[in-house]
Amino acid sequence: MVQQLIGVKSMKMAELSQEAVLSDEDFAKFREFFYKKTGIMFEAKKKYFVERRILDRMMSSKCGSFREYFHAVRFESGGKEMQRLVNQMTVNETYFFREDYQFKALVEGVLPELASSQALIRPIRIWSVPCSTGEEPYSLAMYILEHWADADRFDIQIQASDIDSAVLAEAAAGIYGPRSLSRLSAAMVAKYFTKLDGDRFRISQDLRGSIDFSQGNVVEPDFMGRFRGVDVIFCRNMLIYFDETSQRETIETLYDCLSPGGYICLGHSESMSRMSSLFRPRKFGDVILYQKPTENSR
Amino acid sequence: MAFIKVGNSAASIITPVVARDHLIELLKSPDVSERRAAVRGLAAFPDSMVFLYEHLAVETNNSVRSLVFVELINHKSFAVAGDLLCLLASEDANLRGGAIEALQEMPDEMAPHVEAMLVDPDSDVRIGVVAILAALRHPKVPIWLQEVIERDPHVNVCAAAIDALAEVGEPRSIPALIALAKRFRDIAFIQFAVAAATRRISGR
Numbered sequence: 001m002v003q004q005l006i007g008v009k010s011m012k013m014a015e016l017s018q019e020a021v022l023s024d025e026d027f028a029k030f031r032e033f034f035y036k037k038t039g040i041m042f043e044a045k046k047k048y049f050v051e052r053r054i055l056d057r058m059m060s061s062k063c064g065s066f067r068e069y070f071h072a073v074r075f076e077s078g079g080k081e082m083q084r085l086v087n088q089m090t091v092n093e094t095y096f097f098r099e100d101y102q103f104k105a106l107v108e109g110v111l112p113e114l115a116s117s118q119a120l121i122r123p124i125r126i127w128s129v130p131c132s133t134g135e136e137p138y139s140l141a142m143y144i145l146e147h148w149a150d151a152d153r154f155d156i157q158i159q160a161s162d163i164d165s166a167v168l169a170e171a172a173a174g175i176y177g178p179r180s181l182s183r184l185s186a187a188m189v190a191k192y193f194t195k196l197d198g199d200r201f202r203i204s205q206d207l208r209g210s211i212d213f214s215q216g217n218v219v220e221p222d223f224m225g226r227f228r229g230v231d232v233i234f235c236r237n238m239l240i241y242f243d244e245t246s247q248r249e250t251i252e253t254l255y256d257c258l259s260p261g262g263y264i265c266l267g268h269s270e271s272m273s274r275m276s277s278l279f280r281p282r283k284f285g286d287v288i289l290y291q292k293p294t295e296n297s298r
Numbered sequence: 299m300a301f302i303k304v305g306n307s308a309a310s311i312i313t314p315v316v317a318r319d320h321l322i323e324l325l326k327s328p329d330v331s332e333r334r335a336a337v338r339g340l341a342a343f344p345d346s347m348v349f350l351y352e353h354l355a356v357e358t359n360n361s362v363r364s365l366v367f368v369e370l371i372n373h374k375s376f377a378v379a380g381d382l383l384c385l386l387a388s389e390d391a392n393l394r395g396g397a398i399e400a401l402q403e404m405p406d407e408m409a410p411h412v413e414a415m416l417v418d419p420d421s422d423v424r425i426g427v428v429a430i431l432a433a434l435r436h437p438k439v440p441i442w443l444q445e446v447i448e449r450d451p452h453v454n455v456c457a458a459a460i461d462a463l464a465e466v467g468e469p470r471s472i473p474a475l476i477a478l479a480k481r482f483r484d485i486a487f488i489q490f491a492v493a494a495a496t497r498r499i500s501g502r
């Protein structure tokens with residue numbers, strides 16, 4: 001009997017995969033909902049992309065129709081299925097110089113501004129969280145060395161943190177394959193890396209020694225309490241995977257980590273205004289960064 | 299080399315235990331960061347939520363208010379939800395908005411209040427409650443919204459409920475939507491909204 005039921009369910013799923021899961025109205029409803037929750041808007045031409053991913057999630061969660069699945073995503077307490085859906089809809093990969101237009105905004109807009117206000121009193125502090133296997137903090141260091149003429153005039157501290165000790169160990173080892181290096185020119189690879197066996201490269205000892213790696217969780221107050229007076233936080237493509245409560249809490253904590261006037265840089269599909277009104281959006285070219293207000297009184 | 303390692307990420311900052319009365323006093327500090335520290339400190343005392351809630355009425359800084367809302371969400375309860383619902387009648391739009399967003403994140407604590415709030419004599423409060431329902435993760439939301447369009451006399455409350463139903467409504471809500479369109483037959487935007495919501499719900 002059980003086998004029969006499983007057979008029927010499998011058959012229905014197989015049939016489901018052959019036909020359109022979303023009507024145009026369903027797609028419109030879904031994309032409005034997803035936009036409200038995440039800030040990610042799917043254009044009409046992305047319907048197939050969206051439909052396939054919803055179908056995958058419907059099959060995994062044993063929902064027989066879009067209506068049933070949407071109800072589950074919309075009302076499930078705790079929002080676990082919503083998080084799985086976000087994972088499915090977003091591409092989470094890391095490589096050197098990913099979204100490097102934000103690094104350009106850093107060296108052309110933010111660092112000169114910080115440098116003029118700090119007058120060499122203390123180091124400029126930059127924090128990459130989550131840093132995963134290290135491509136982001138190393139990219140920051142390389143980009144600053146390559147593109148900020150004043151780099152040698154200032155002390156710059158780059159900290160990098162992740163919850164996952166395994167990726168941190170990889171970051172500290174600094175060994176990368178061709179996929180990670182794909183956006184670097186041959187000259188950059190030659191300048192900052194040493195070739196190992198096969199197609200692997202190791203980032204220079206100078207750069208490995210210049211990043212301060214630490215393991216911890218952004219929702220742990222004790223861990224976050226270690227970071228104060230940070231000038232720029234690169235927190236890209238993390239908050240989008242959090243539920244609303246964790247987003248709020250983390251943003252409040254990041255706010256406390258920043259110096260007055262400090263900046264947060266989010267991923268391209270993340271929008272601070274959707275999560276908090278604590279920060280002031282600042283535009284540097286086409287890039288929007290979020291600045292902590294400088295005033296510290298009523 | 300421009301880069302230095304200070305190594306302070308390995309150092310732990312020990313937070314001293316501060317007496318609750320001192321923290322309550324610190325809420326009056328002219329310094330925003332001290333008031334934020336007081337809010338965080340008071341959050342360690344679960345029975346201090348009432349002080350945080352009362353502080354919202356006098357706090358003018360957005361970042362301190364925001365942190366208070368976060369701590370009230372972290373310590374959500376039937377009582378906290380009840381206190382936040384009182385803010386729906388506030389003249390301060392920022393407080394109303396903060397309360398709505400916070401209540402959206404406490405579905406189980408909000409649910410027991412919903413039916414009483416949906417018959418509040420103030421239509422602005424009822425609109426606020428519908429705004430909470432629009433993003434509340436609770437399976438009874440479609441039922442509550444349907445009750446609003448069936449019986450609420452105020453057109454703006456019903457309009458807010460139609461918008462929410464367009465996202466979460468089920469086919470069984472459609473007759474109630476059609477009846478609502480008849481009840482407000484002279485109001486063009488209701489006719490338009492009902493047609494759009496019906497289309498969305500039926501998926502055609």
